[in-house]
Amino acid sequence: MARPREYDEQEVIAKAVELFQRKGYDATSVRDLLEHTGLSSSSLYAAFGGKEQLFLSALRAHAEVEQLTLLQQLTAPGGLRNNVHAVFHGLIQLLLEPDNNSSLTLRAAVELATSMPPVFDLLSEYIQELTDMFATLLQDAQDRGEVSSHFPAADLAHYLLFNAYNLGIIERVGRSREKLERYAAIALSVLDGPSSGGRQ
Amino acid sequence: MARPREYDEQEVIAKAVELFQRKGYDATSVRDLLEHTGLSSSSLYAAFGGKEQLFLSALRAHAEVEQLTLLQQLTAPGGLRNNVHAVFHGLIQLLLEPDNNSSLTLRAAVELATSMPPVFDLLSEYIQELTDMFATLLQDAQDRGEVSSHFPAADLAHYLLFNAYNLGIIERVGRSREKLERYAAIALSVLDGPSSGGRQ
DNA sequence: CTAGATATGGAACGTTCGTTCCATAAGGTG
DNA sequence: CACCTTATGGAACGAACGTTCCATATCTAG
Numbered sequence: 001m002a003r004p005r006e007y008d009e010q011e012v013i014a015k016a017v018e019l020f021q022r023k024g025y026d027a028t029s030v031r032d033l034l035e036h037t038g039l040s041s042s043s044l045y046a047a048f049g050g051k052e053q054l055f056l057s058a059l060r061a062h063a064e065v066e067q068l069t070l071l072q073q074l075t076a077p078g079g080l081r082n083n084v085h086a087v088f089h090g091l092i093q094l095l096l097e098p099d100n101n102s103s104l105t106l107r108a109a110v111e112l113a114t115s116m117p118p119v120f121d122l123l124s125e126y127i128q129e130l131t132d133m134f135a136t137l138l139q140d141a142q143d144r145g146e147v148s149s150h151f152p153a154a155d156l157a158h159y160l161l162f163n164a165y166n167l168g169i170i171e172r173v174g175r176s177r178e179k180l181e182r183y184a185a186i187a188l189s190v191l192d193g194p195s196s197g198g199r200q
Numbered sequence: 201m202a203r204p205r206e207y208d209e210q211e212v213i214a215k216a217v218e219l220f221q222r223k224g225y226d227a228t229s230v231r232d233l234l235e236h237t238g239l240s241s242s243s244l245y246a247a248f249g250g251k252e253q254l255f256l257s258a259l260r261a262h263a264e265v266e267q268l269t270l271l272q273q274l275t276a277p278g279g280l281r282n283n284v285h286a287v288f289h290g291l292i293q294l295l296l297e298p299d300n301n302s303s304l305t306l307r308a309a310v311e312l313a314t315s316m317p318p319v320f321d322l323l324s325e326y327i328q329e330l331t332d333m334f335a336t337l338l339q340d341a342q343d344r345g346e347v348s349s350h351f352p353a354a355d356l357a358h359y360l361l362f363n364a365y366n367l368g369i370i371e372r373v374g375r376s377r378e379k380l381e382r383y384a385a386i387a388l389s390v391l392d393g394p395s396s397g398g399r400q
Numbered sequence: 401c402t403a404g405a406t407a408t409g410g411a412a413c414g415t416t417c418g419t420t421c422c423a424t425a426a427g428g429t430g
Numbered sequence: 431c432a433c434c435t436t437a438t439g440g441a442a443c444g445a446a447c448g449t450t451c452c453a454t455a456t457c458t459a460g
Contacts, residue, residue: 002405002406002407002457003405003406003407003408003455003456003457004406004407004457004458005406005407005408006407006408023315024226024311024315026224026226027315029446029447029448030447030448030449031446031447031448040407040408040409040410041408041409041410041448041449041450042407042408042410042450042451042452043407043408043409045448045449045450046406046407046408047407051448052448101314102310106310106369107310109369109372109373110302110306110307110369110372111224111307111310111311113372113373114301114372115223115227120372120373123373124374127373127374128374150389151385151386151389152382155382155383155386156386158370158382158383159382159383159386159387162366162369162370162383163363163366165366165369166363166365166366166369169306169309169362169365169366169369170362172310173313173320173323173324174324174327174328179358182352182358183355183358183359183362185355186355186356186390187359189351190386190389190390202426202427202434202435202436202437203426203435203436203437203438204427204437205436205438206437206438229416230418230419231417240437240438240439240440241418241419241420241438241439241440242421242437242439243438245418245419245420246436246437246438247437250418251418251419
């Protein structure tokens with residue numbers, strides 16, 4: 001019953017994700033956001049509440065996509081073990097693309113989790129959700145004997161999740177497909193089970 | 201042959217490390233640095249060249265300490281395998297202390313490696329050095345049969361190094377000794393050797 | 401067609417940023 | 431004891447920051 005909006009809220013948030021992911025929170029200015037989204041400052045503040053609120057919305061949206069993507073990849077046909085391998089290799093592929101950017105959740109965790117409580121809360125809950133979801137799938141695979149049961153499924157899930165994020169960091173300090181692949185090979189070896197000996 | 205400095209250069213850099221580590225590069229202002237170090241802006245610019253230069257000096261200093269500490273811990277008596285375990289547990293202990301901050305190198309890698317080329321260069325070289333040093337020690341341990349030879353020493357070194365950094369990220373999104381310990385247990389299990397089977 | 405309501409554009413606000421500049425202080429050297 | 435060089439303190443700079451405000455535009459409801 002008044003003048004309608006000239007933008008799509010989802011698109012604006014997607015653009016914001018893109019920018020925050022590329023430059024980080026501090027280094028992204030409101031003017032950058034305005035330019036990149038086409039909004040005017042009044043609209044941004046009226047609809048999204050300011051820079052911090054927009055960032056939180058962007059982070060939530062990014063997390064949701066990330067979670068959905070991961071779930072789809074892990075529940076694809078072919079068995080969980082293969083799917084986990086596929087996730088890691090897909091991630092490496094993604095990271096090696098030009099102008100890639102590693103996950104916004106990772107970036108937010110390092111940059112902001114200690115200084116912005118809402119970010120900490122959001123990420124804590126998000127990681128818990130991802131871990132739980134992943135753990136359920138791993139438990140099933142363990143029951144099927146498809147994955148080693150040497151470590152509890154919940155611990156494995158937590159471990160694999162953070163190793164996936166870790167690829168994004170490795171890529172930042174020396175992008176090399178070889179290094180990433182070798183790293184993934186070792187990280188994924190825990191799916192194969194316990195040591196055959198050697199503990200002193 | 202002129203007025204002497206009223207501060208110790210090393211101390212100033214140590215203070216800068218502290219600040220950058222706690223708040224990150226962007227969020228640390230020059231005024232923060234002046235207040236925390238006791239310098240006046242003229243002195244800071246005359247002696248350290250400005251914020252970015254001071255940060256690079258701080259990063260170099262931090263990396264040097266980190267490298268030396270790691271080397272000492274790994275070459276302590278008791279065997280490499282035990283020493284690696286000790287490094288991980290010591291790191292967990294450190295991370296759980298109140299007002300801890302994870303490594304400045306980690307923070308710099310995520311925040312700045314893509315936007316500040318000198319940081320990228322410094323970190324790339326640094327990681328390479330650490331990996332090489334670690335790989336040498338691992339190779340010896342493998343020759344002795346103390347550590348599994350299933351993975352190349354260089355790959356293991358790279359893997360373990362980044363998993364150590366990863367503890368700092370895990371701590372940021374949910375500080376829990378249990379999670380960190382369980383994560384470390386899985387990460388370190390690769391020292392015990394290859395799977396006893398289970399590959400499909 | 402008018403009245404009310406919401407969205408937009410962009411100037412402007414006060415603050416803080418990194419940096420520069422200059423007068424003053426302080427110590428080694430002749 | 432001056433002289434020269436370097437260090438210090440702090441005011442000041444222009445630019446950029448996040449945010450606010452208001453006149454104008456654009457729609458729906460009566």
